[in-house]
Amino acid sequence: MVLTIIIAALTAVGLVLAVLIKPYIMVGKIKLGLYWIIAVIGAILMLLTGRISLSLALEGITANSSVNPLKILTLFLSMTLLSVYLGDAGFFDLIADRIFLKSKGGQLKLFLVLYIVVSVLTIFTSNDVIILTFTPPICIFAKKAKISPLPFLFGEFIAANTWSMMLIVGNPTNVYLAESAGVTFLEYLSVMWLPAIFGGLISLGVLLLIFKKQLFSPLPETEQTKINYAHKLKISKVPMVVAIAHLLICIILLAVSDFIGLEMYLICLILALSLTAFDLFYDIIVIHTPAPVIKSLKKEPYELIPFILSMFIIVLALKENGVTDILSSALIGGSSLDGVIFGFLSAFSANLLNNIPMSVLCEQIISGGSASALYGAIIGSNIGAFITPVGALAGIMWSKILKKYDITMPFSKFVKYGGAVALPTLAASACALFIVL
Numbered sequence: 001m002v003l004t005i006i007i008a009a010l011t012a013v014g015l016v017l018a019v020l021i022k023p024y025i026m027v028g029k030i031k032l033g034l035y036w037i038i039a040v041i042g043a044i045l046m047l048l049t050g051r052i053s054l055s056l057a058l059e060g061i062t063a064n065s066s067v068n069p070l071k072i073l074t075l076f077l078s079m080t081l082l083s084v085y086l087g088d089a090g091f092f093d094l095i096a097d098r099i100f101l102k103s104k105g106g107q108l109k110l111f112l113v114l115y116i117v118v119s120v121l122t123i124f125t126s127n128d129v130i131i132l133t134f135t136p137p138i139c140i141f142a143k144k145a146k147i148s149p150l151p152f153l154f155g156e157f158i159a160a161n162t163w164s165m166m167l168i169v170g171n172p173t174n175v176y177l178a179e180s181a182g183v184t185f186l187e188y189l190s191v192m193w194l195p196a197i198f199g200g201l202i203s204l205g206v207l208l209l210i211f212k213k214q215l216f217s218p219l220p221e222t223e224q225t226k227i228n229y230a231h232k233l234k235i236s237k238v239p240m241v242v243a244i245a246h247l248l249i250c251i252i253l254l255a256v257s258d259f260i261g262l263e264m265y266l267i268c269l270i271l272a273l274s275l276t277a278f279d280l281f282y283d284i285i286v287i288h289t290p291a292p293v294i295k296s297l298k299k300e301p302y303e304l305i306p307f308i309l310s311m312f313i314i315v316l317a318l319k320e321n322g323v324t325d326i327l328s329s330a331l332i333g334g335s336s337l338d339g340v341i342f343g344f345l346s347a348f349s350a351n352l353l354n355n356i357p358m359s360v361l362c363e364q365i366i367s368g369g370s371a372s373a374l375y376g377a378i379i380g381s382n383i384g385a386f387i388t389p390v391g392a393l394a395g396i397m398w399s400k401i402l403k404k405y406d407i408t409m410p411f412s413k414f415v416k417y418g419g420a421v422a423l424p425t426l427a428a429s430a431c432a433l434f435i436v437l
Contacts, residue, residue, distance in 0.1 A: 346380030
């Protein structure tokens with residue numbers, strides 16, 4: 001057991017250091033995520049030292065159960081692909097254009113519009129996709145308008161990582177934890193709608209208090225009519241309409257998946273393949289090249305595959321050696337307070353492990369335990385993302401984009417603003433969960 005804990009602990013430390021020091025390494029011209037390489041090394045060490053056998057690891061990965069990480073990865077990657085196609089058709093650029101160029105009024109109105117739009121889009125798409133899409137125009141707009149980008153950047157980031165807990169598809173951690181417990185789309189929504197609303201409103205209120213000085217200042221009048229945050233919009237109307245239709249159909253089918261007897265990962269996969277086939281046919285017929293589809297497919301977060309599978313093996317090893325059973329006995333009380341405890345515990349643990357491996361570990365600890373603990377872990381996996389940049393892959397991507405636009409975001413500044421919002425948001429969401437359950 002001791003060696004198992006040591007390998008797991010070293011992997012966790014390595015993950016944190018990888019994120020803080022350099023999230024990517026270059027091998028020739030190929031850029032590789034250092035964090036997933038460390039996870040793979042940790043899994044290999046578990047296998048080589050006999051902490052878990054290869055046959056048992058393969059059995060766990062391929063088991064025909066809700067905990068099957070391949071099914072969960074398929075669901076998330078399929079949903080992400082639907083969002084990527086939507087973005088590549090120009091939908092998110094169109095929305096950003098309307099927000100930054102068509103909104104009249106001061107910074108407060110612009111901030112509120114941005115927060116609301118990001119929140120709504122995150123619910124139905126994915127927090128990672130929204131952050132990747134909206135961060136660049138915010139950076140460029142703020143520079144052109146000669147205003148501080150911080151209120152808008154933190155507003156976008158926190159909205160995306162708070163409202164993402166509303167639906168099961170909003171965050172890969174939602175998918176993993178809910179699917180592992182056999183929670184359906186509607187069961188999930190019936191519980192998480194209130195924590196998402198409480199958390200969303202509180203986070204908005206705290207952001208307004210923190211940035212009230214900047215937000216209550218008007219936009220420079222001389223800039224309002226000539227700000228142009230990006231290049232000309234490239235809208236592909238037919239692919240955009242078809243992508244919206246596929247996304248809506250996917251959400252509807254997910255909501256009734258329990259009634260039609262079709263697993264959620266299959267619904268997402270079928271819709272993703274359907275949209276891929278349409279876009280491929282459309283591009284070949286209209287522009288005579290499959291390049292746009294290939295470009296969209298390259299944007300998928302494929303690094304999640306070795307990362308999640310490796311962390312799954314590490315957690316299986318912890319389970320086989322009795323570590324998760326000890327943690328379960330110590331942490332699961334079987335009451336509604338489990339949600340509050342796991343909400344805070346998972347949020348802070350995510351900043352030691354990153355929220356995805358934290359969710360894999362929590363799934364084994366909670367397995368067979370209270371529903372309150374499960375939903376508390378889901379809350380923490382989302383809100384924990386804005387305590388430090390280590391909390392989620394979204395924070396890593398966000399920080400990388402800011403560097404590209406010469407916006408400095410020291411670790412201390414991230415913690416100062418993000419942590420100030422996270423604590424009351426966690427408390428509000430945990431209280432809402434206590435009410436619901």
